[in-house]
Amino acid sequence: MSARRPYTVRFRTPDNNTLENCFYATDAFQARLLAMEFNRYIKDHPNRIDKIFSAAQR
Structure with missing residues (x-):
């Protein structure tokens, strides 16, 4: 199992x-x-997500 990261x-x-x-x-x-x-907003509008990044990438 992989470790979870923020x-x-x-x-x-x-x-x-x-x-x-x-x-x-x-x-x-x-x-x-x-x-x-x-x-709920993201569920209804998933295309409004701009970016997903790991805390290490910030």
């Missing part, structure tokens, strides 16, 4: 503000799935 999911709101949610995931795809599960 990932940040950055997305834009309808008024074009940038918000971020952080999740512990094994990769960026799992972070995206977690974001869609726990954030």
Whole structure:
């Protein structure tokens, strides 16, 4: 089993503000799935995700 690392999911709101949610995931795809599960706006608008990055990449 892979270790989980912190990932940040950055997305834009309808008024074009940038918000971020952080999740512990094994990769960026799992972070995206977690974001869609726990954030209703992201679930309804997955194309508003701007960037998903690991804390080490920031």
